[in-house]
Amino acid sequence: xxxxxxxxxxxxxxxxxxxxxxxxxxxxxxxxxxxxxxxxxxxxxxxxxxxxxxxxxxxxxxxxxxxxxxxxxxxxxxxxxxxxxxxxxxxxxxxxxxxxxxxxxxxxxxxxxxxxxxxxxxxxxxxxxxxxxxxxxxxxxxxxxxxxxxxxxxxxxxxxxxxxxxxxxxxxxxxxxxxxxxxxxxxxxxxxxxxxxxxxxxxxxxxxxxxxxxxxxxxxxxxxxxxxxxxxxxxxxxxxxxxxxxxxxxxxxxxxxxxxxxxxxxxxxxxxxxxxxxxxxxxxxxxxxxxx
Numbered sequence: 283x284x285x286x287x288x289x290x291x292x293x294x295x296x297x298x299x300x301x302x303x304x305x306x307x308x309x310x311x312x313x314x315x316x317x318x319x320x321x322x323x324x325x326x327x328x329x330x331x332x333x334x335x336x337x338x339x340x341x342x343x344x345x346x347x348x349x350x351x352x353x354x355x356x357x358x359x360x361x362x363x364x365x366x367x368x369x370x371x372x373x374x375x376x377x378x379x380x381x382x383x384x385x386x387x388x389x390x391x392x393x394x395x396x397x398x399x400x401x402x403x404x405x406x407x408x409x410x411x412x413x414x415x416x417x418x419x420x421x422x423x424x425x426x427x428x429x430x431x432x433x434x435x436x437x438x439x440x441x442x443x444x445x446x447x448x449x450x451x452x453x454x455x456x457x458x459x460x461x462x463x464x465x466x467x468x469x470x471x472x473x474x475x476x477x478x479x480x481x482x483x484x485x486x487x488x489x490x491x492x493x494x495x496x497x498x499x500x501x502x503x504x505x506x507x508x509x510x511x512x513x514x515x516x517x518x519x520x521x522x523x524x525x526x527x528x529x530x531x532x533x534x535x536x537x538x539x540x541x542x543x544x545x546x547x548x549x550x551x552x553x554x555x556x557x558x559x560x561x562x563x564x565x566x567x568x569x570x571x572x573x574x
Contacts, residue, residue, distance in 0.1 A: 331436065332453065334412035338465040338539045341381055342370040342562035345540055348504075349387075353551030362389040362399060364555055366461065368562075373406060375415045376433075380406040385458050397424045405458040411436060412463055417456040417483075432456065432483065446486045455482040464493065465539040469511060492516045493531075500571060501532050501542050503556040507571040508542045509535040534569040542569075 349362040369382040385403040400422040406415045414434050421428040432443045436452045455463050460482045467478050477494040496512040510532040528547035533539045540563070544555040 331408065331411040331413075333410050334463075334466055336409070336412065336462075336466065338537060338564065339368065339462060340562065340564040341368050341372070343368045343564070344559075344561045345557065346559040347541070347544070347555040348558040350554045350556065351551055352554055356551070358554075360390055361393055361553075362387065363558075364388075366458075368462075372409065375406045378415055379409045380415055381409055382406055383458055383462065385461075399423050403458045405456050407459050407462065408436075411453060412459075412466065413453045414456045414459040417458070430485070434483075441483050441486075443486055448486055448488070450483055450488050451481070454488060455480060457482060457484055465533075469495070469533075469539065472511070496530075498535055499532075503542060503558075505557060505559075505570075506573065508532075508567075509569040509571060510542050511535050511539075534567065536567060536569040537565040538563050538567060538569075540567075 344367045345365065347364040348360060349364055351359045351361050364387045365385065367384050369384065371382065373380050373382045383405050385401075387399055387401040389397065389399045402420045403418070405417045407413065408415055413436050414432075416434070417430070417432045419428070419430045430443060432441055434441050434450070434454065434456075436454075439449055439451045439454075441448055441450045441454065460480055464478065464480060472495045474495060474497045477492050480491050480493060482489055482491065492515075494514045494516060496514055498509065498511055500507055501510045502508075511534075513531045513533065515529050515531065530543075530545050531541060532543040534542050540557070540560065541555075542557050546553045
């Protein structure tokens with residue numbers, strides 16, 4: 283079963299061009315919905331860093347996803363690849379032992395001629411506090427270019443980029459570290475309608491998000507069928523929460539809690555990211571459903 287699960291799939295090509303490659307800007311659950319909903323907060327920092335148990339993942343984990351566009355007209359059209367990797371080595375950054383995490387998003391084949399995407403995200407996450415110490419992103423989307431470098435000080439509750447220094451409060455996440463922090467939450471006894479609150483930093487602003495649990499269900503990808511937990515991320519706007527861009531996340535219903543599928547609605551069709559390959563999981567993938 284493990285041999286079958288670790289297969290890597292390569293697209294044989296494109297049958298049709300669809301102008302939706304901007305979906306590759308997505309990387310970590312919330313980037314696509316965090317564009318204009320900002321909250322300013324001013325809590326104090328902390329005198330001592332917390333200690334968070336990393337029970338769902340370990341260094342050396344690699345997750346690879348296939349990016350697809352789907353509509354009734356086109357069916358599933360491969361658009362690119364997204365990967366998340368926790369590098370095996372421990373790195374000392376600003377006096378703290380850190381995990382070095384790299385996220386990458388790339389378009390494939392013919393899409394490169396029309397809207398080439400080469401995005402790289404890196405974060406150094408404190409192994410003790412499970413919060414980012416430094417974050418960078420290098421965005422290449424068509425003609426658009428952007429580079430960001432951010433330093434976090436959780437004891438003072440601030441984040442500093444080349445453009446600004448803002449108050450964030452302690453343990454703010456970036457758009458890559460939030461992916462791992464969320465996996466440490468206790469999900470064993472969740473009931474539909476319960477939710478987790480997570481704040482994160484992007485573009486010199488703090489965003490407030492709520493991730494609501496909708497239920498458990500089976501999801502089938504090219505790797506097979508998995509028992510999953512379905513979540514809906516929402517952003518705060520004023521005193522309420524909303525889905526500016528509808529998005530759904532399915533995590534494996536086992537101790538790894540890895541994304542099996544991520545899907546976002548678009549004006550026409552859906553953008554989907556399906557788990558395509560993996561290595562270095564902390565636990566057996568017990569959520570996999572063997573076929574008779």
